[in-house]
Amino acid sequence: MPDTKYLIVGSSHAGLAALEAIRLADAEGSITLLSKEGSLPYSPTVLPYVFSGMADADRVFLREDDYFKQMGVDFKRGSAVTELNAQKGQAVLETGETIGFQKALLATGARPQVPKIEGLSDCPFQVLRTLADAKALKSGMESARSAIILGAGLIGMHAAESLCEAGLQVTVVEMAGRVLPGYFDAKASGMIKSIFNEHGVKLLLGSPVTHVVANHNGCGVSLENGLDLSADMIMVATGVIPNWECLENQGIDGAQGVLVDDYMRTGLKNIWAAGDVTRSKSFFDNSPTYSGTLPMAVEQGRIAGASMAEDPGVKPFPGAVPLNTYSFFGNRSFSVGQAMATASGKKTEVNLIHIPSSNSYQKLVFNADRLVGAMGINSELDPGVLWRMIERQVELGDVKEAFAAKPKEIGRLLMNNLWR
Amino acid sequence: MGRSYHTIAFDAQKCNGCQECEKACAQAKAGVTDLVHSRIKVSPGRKEGEWGLALCRQCAQPLCVMNCPGGALSKDPVSGVVSWDESRCVGCKLCTLACAYAGITFNQATGQVMKCDFCGGDPACVKSCERGALQHLTGSDIYNEWGDLEDLFVPGISACLGCNSELLVRHTLRRVGPNTVVATPPGCIAGVGAVGVNGLTATKTPVFHPLLTNTASMLAGARRYYNRIGRDVTMLAFAGDGGAADVGFQSLSGAAERGEQIIFICVDNEGYMNTGVQRSSTTPYGAWTSTTPVGSVLRGKTRDAKPLPIIMLMHNCEYVATASTAYMEDYYQKLEKAILAAKKGMAYVHVFSPCPTGWRLPPARLIEAGRKAVQCNLMPLWEYESATGDMRFTHPVDNPLPVTDYLSMIGKYRHLSAEQTQHIQEHADRQVDLLRKFMQQRMDLAV
Structure with a gap:
């Protein structure tokens, strides 16, 4: 007999969402939840706020011990899995301990990707993916006067802001031509960039790094354009790679993310996967895509849990939608769907509002009768309403004009009606 | 046995967009009549006289809670209310992305998110609605009291x-x-x-x-x-x-x-x-x-x-x-x-x-x-x-x-x-x- 009916490897958003979905359909089945961390579950997304001081490192946990008792879940901390064997239905822990399972969910997330840059591995650098990283970054920041951040994605930009607020001289180096290239168009990125510049953060865009050297006061970074930079600390925030290795040697390749189907099945017998460890189909073109966002982890976790528990109400994954919110220096922004699109042909229409005086920007992208993307900086729109309008492919028909004119009000009204 | 919860029901037919509910909410939650503080929002519709409502539905499986990276949102198992803990909120606004109904929104005046907390069980908005468009439904008590x-x-x-x-x-x-x-x-x-x-x-x-x-x-x-x-x-x-x-x-x-x-x-x-x-x-x-x-x-x-x-x-x-x-x-x-x-x-x-x-x-x-x-x-x-x-x-x-x-x-x-x-x-x-x-x-x- 297996030791547990459901084994969930990883206790962040995807794992917890799956756990709740399982309990909705199966009140009794044994659930074992593993975390490689020694702490209660937490979200990697909260970490920038931990080292900025906004969040108290002792109060960031997503669930308390009582919760697992109430849910009838065996929560094992400090349990890193080295092998999740589909054939044997068995997980092997780092400690050598084994756990048999009927069904397993891989929700191990991802870890920082360290680019292959000459000299980088010989230089002490910071990353941000675990609580330990956040604490190390915080203490490193205290003795530093300047910092170089490689990568202008969400982690890099969050770190830049916190380090800047802490009084450091901050330089962000990004290979792409703009900040947050995954979420914002040139206009919006430009606005974000100028706000960072106003606060004294230097952003070097379109600047590939050639090599890094450790020097007497920290490290030096040389760019392809010939510029040499130097700072007390260096942080690498150039993306993530999935923690998929426990599935190695079983005939699948998860280096770019473990590919899952519409029910989060991996193709390996009785093994599901959800969250940052996966690649799943894109909502817009069905091509395999890596999301790596918190909301997608929740969506996938819920589906995986329902599918594992054979919930008759399980709905297939509609596909990954790129989306996020981002707050910086008292400003707020969001991006949902095909927000980067530009107007083309008859089908794709773009509706733009830019008010420089209030630093606000709003963009709606339509494909024929449907909303397919939206973006906002200091905009009053409800990103959640827009996401679900996109996902449900709401045909706007004769409401389109009214929606384009009053997207906040009409969007709310439409979702209100759809709910009934 | 699980629990069943009170809810606020909205009858769009009876609403005339007077916004008294918004005033009552702002008054109850912020002590002022500035509607920016209202957790309940009446939305004008496409046609004259058509009104929609954006209000937290205190979902059974709240996505805002599941999407909150700071553990600032939680659903009370007794009252069913999804509550927001200011001291744990990091201001990421992912909750506003998770909610499909604009039930949790950004308050321009405070710079924080806000949501309905049911006024501790006696919602001010419902009492302010003279037309009966808002109703505080308590039928769940039957289930909780007699369901076992x-x-x-x-x-x-x-x-x-x-x-x-x-x-x-x-x-x-x-x-x-x-x-x-x-x-x-x-x-x-x-x-x-x-x-x-x-x-x-x-x-x-x-x-x-x-x-x-x-x-x-x-x-x-x-x-x-x-x-x-x-x-x-x-x-x-x-x-x-x-x-x-x-x-x-x-x-x-x-x-x-x-x-x-x-x-x-x-x-x-x-x-x-x-x-x-x-x-x-x-x-x-x-x-x-x-x-x-x-x-x-x-x-x-x-x-x-x-x-x-x-x-x-x-x-x-x-x-x-x-x-x-x-x-x-x-x-x-x-x-x-x-x-x-x-x-x-x-x-x-x-x-x-x-x-x-x-x-x-x-x-x-x-x-x-x-x-x-x-x-x-x-x-x-x-x-x-x-x-x-x-x-x-x-x-x-x-x-x-x-x-x-x-x-x-x-x-x-x-x-x-x-x-x-x-x-x-x-x-x-x-x-x-x-x-x-x-x-x-x-x-x-x-x-």
């Missing part, structure tokens, strides 16, 4: 699809409990298996099958026997309108006059439904039945229904009430009083009971029909307690809907002419007027 009690009616009975009587019997027995003897004379409830098939009964209480004529007297006899041996056992009759208003009337009237300690529930589906939809004395004017057909001469029933609840009011009962499964909380409260009253004398409860099969009513609209009947004043909900002499409407309808709102839902009224509809409207108005006069009279007597 055993269902004393077995599954698998042979009632028609959507039968109101089954709903009624399940709720009633659950609340009245197993220390009960049930009498069900010939009629639908006995017919669906309550009194048994092949020696097995569908109730998990003792049940017997009196004649249509003697339900109240047999039950009275059983009660007297238990009284004599010193056992307090509840006596409960489920009789149809035939078994109460027509064939069973003399024994019911007699038992009421003698003050027999029984609960007599008349399940009024306005006709003899299990024998082929014949008219009874409670069949309303104009209704089609198989014995009041619709043809070139006859256009349904030509006489008004016998007002049995009012007749029972004149019988010195301990308790008389009308009820409907469409107002379940009201029914539970009345059942409570009936149980107590039956320790002293007769408790008579007249339950309005739409019948999908006999009335040509889609089962899915059964509860709606029950609601409309009350809202049109065709089945006013009221009660009388002998102990206090108090008689009152339990669900007063100040602005009744036209009776056509109800009649048009139901097949047995499909043929009605304008004159017939007019007759029904006038009759309904007269009945309510009569009830008001009774209530006035009793108040005068009390003074």
